[in-house]
Amino acid sequence: MDKKRRTHSKDDNQLRxxxxxxxxxxTEDHQYEIHIPDKEYFEKHQQFSNDYLNDTHTWVKVFNNTEAPKGVNYIxxxxxxxKDKHQTSYGYTILDxxxxxILASGQGKITDQVYWKTPDQAKKHKDQNFDKLITKAENN
Known part of the structure; x- marks a missing residue:
């Protein structure tokens, strides 16, 4: 793994x-192949064979978001x-x-985790609340 591309997060008292x-x-649990989808392909193919599903189970399609909610650029x-309703977004920004x-879920980009470049930064900011982010706690 290229250490320059790694990030660390503090979640449930564990570094990830x-x-x-x-x-x-x-991630620690999975490796996903990132693909840019051909919209026409998915319009033509609404049903997929079990073989196709097995062959592509580690694939994800990626979309660039046209908006940057709260100044964060997401993919x-x-x-x-x-289907599009089950989505995970990763955003890049500068904090502190x-x-x-930033790992965010759903169409509302609700923040699940913040990944820092080093474990020391993750530990330092583990209890910090970032006002510019939409967090799960703010929506409850």
Whole structure:
């Protein structure tokens, strides 16, 4: 893994790592192949065979968001054959002077985690509330 592309997050008192490569997203549990979908392909193919589903189960389709909610630029990942309502977004921004990746869920981009470049930064900011982010706690 390229250490420059790793990020760390503090979640449930555990450090977690993700890595973005040119065509892959790797978490501690999974590795996903990132693909840009051809809209016409999905319009033609509404049903997929079990073989196709098995062959593409680690694929995700990626979309650039046209808006930057709260100043955060997001890309949205959706399972290759999943419907658009189940989406995960990763945003890039600068917080407290450091580059971070934000993991957000749903169309509302509700913040689930903030990934820092080093474990020390993640530990330092573990209890910090960032006003510019929409967090789950603010929506409850």
């Amino acid at each position: 790592e993700i890595e973005f490569g040119p065509h892959a997203l790797t 949205t990942l959706i399972g290759w054959t999943a 002077g450091h580059p971070v990746v």
